[in-house]
Amino acid sequence: MVEDLQEKPFMADGSEVITDFEEPINDRNRIAPVIEFRDVHLAFDEKVILDGVSFSVRRGETKLILGRSGGGKSTTIRLILGLLKPDSGQILIDGEDITNYSEEEMMPVRQKIGMVFQEGALFDSISVYENVAYRLREQNVDEEEIEHEVRRMLRFVDLEDAIDKMPAELSGGMRRRVGIARALVGDPEIVLYDEPTAGLDPPTARTICELAIKLRDLQDVSSIFVTHEMNNVGYLSSEYAIINESGEVVFEKEGERLCLINTEVIMLRDGKVMFNGTDEQLRSSQDPYIHNFVYGKN
């Protein structure tokens, strides 16, 4: 991924950054949703988790899913991976209806998806190297290529030094970053983040968000970012990453040169999508529930 940084970012309007952009923005490929939920219902016994949820994520787009704890955010992600099955409705990945896929049929679909778990979910019986290498080992890739790939990913999350450590020796933030490196092995086109910044200090949380921004803008990854922290929303929906003249990745605020349109927010409440739009719309919403969530008070 580090080598690929020359690839131009996907930006909203026609500023000089994207003059030699290979794919035009109105490419069909870009309009067709990568992830689509159609009227998805799910209940555990009596408890309704999702009650008719519909939304879609386009290629290169990041959808932020907001909502209170226990509001079905993580469940949404588990459904995409096929770890759970909905009671009714359809889930499409790359236009493929995966709703009734068996565990075996899900395997090729899951290879397109990288997943960042809440606490990292690293395998604690094996080293950082083996954790990141896990997916490649399962595919019987040869050792030399595995090592190259593992180092490349750890460099991306700036943790190459920790390569031989065991997960128990890492701090919370490092574990998440290793989790991100592990999710990115094999260059998935979709990355799902399940509260990746929960419980982290603000600078570390910011680092995680920057990684997500880099993936979105420089790698054209589609993603779902589940969170309940408003500062994450701020970073992801108002900053973008570009490569400056000296080849470094820099983060800029929208508004000065560009306007970001590849990030939108969904808010879940009681298993229903109660809001779907941009962060500006979210912040100016008059709905008391949203206002309370965004500002922490009425």
Next chain:
Amino acid sequence: MNPLTRFVFELQEISVLIWRSFVSLFSQPRYVGEWIKQMDLIGVGSLPIVLLTGFFTGGVLVLQTFPTLQYYSIQNESGRSVATSLIRELGPVLSALMVSGRIGSAIAAELGSMVVSQQIDAMRAFGTDPNRKLVSPRLIALILMLPLLTVAADIFGLMGGAIVANQLYSQDISVFVNSARNGIQVEDIIGGVIKPIFFGLVIGSVACHKGLTTTGGTVGVGRATTDAVVIASIWVIIFDFFLSKALQYVLDVGPM
């Protein structure tokens, strides 16, 4: 859910788990490295406690039965009584109980913490079937190792018995050994090895099932571990009765 429905439901889940693990043996990937690691952990790791259990059980059997046998003047048959009860009954059951305490709890705790820290989800998300990678190796290791551990426990039990008879009741070792050899039939040994195969399956499947269905965080892991040991132990004892009856019928091993 009422207890009966719950029981039937869990029985179904466990049967499915065993069936899936069995089927997974016939296709790639097989994770043979994992099998060997588990055999080492379960087999070699449990050897000391099983040997100690066997040794002292054999010893205490002689200690308690010798005076009674002496009362009837058949103290020369003490080897037979120890051998029969050890090889038919106590060796398999006590080894299984020790292993269910040591390994059943370890399996349930390990898989349970993997569930609550989302490692099982991560595994599935990365395209690994947890049944294949985690359950099958443990079941295979238990099924292969428990009979071997039982045989080792039996041998140490006889040694313990012989030592007690010799040291405390001044019986000649050769008398003990002869009566033991006369007392044991081939059927006893076959039966004593068949039982632990089933016990291994019971312990492994109950512990894996309890571990994989853990809910409710770290408290849940504790509960799963306790449940695994208690339920596996009870089932070992219940199974023992029915297996004994079935083996009596199949192998034609009657009362002494």
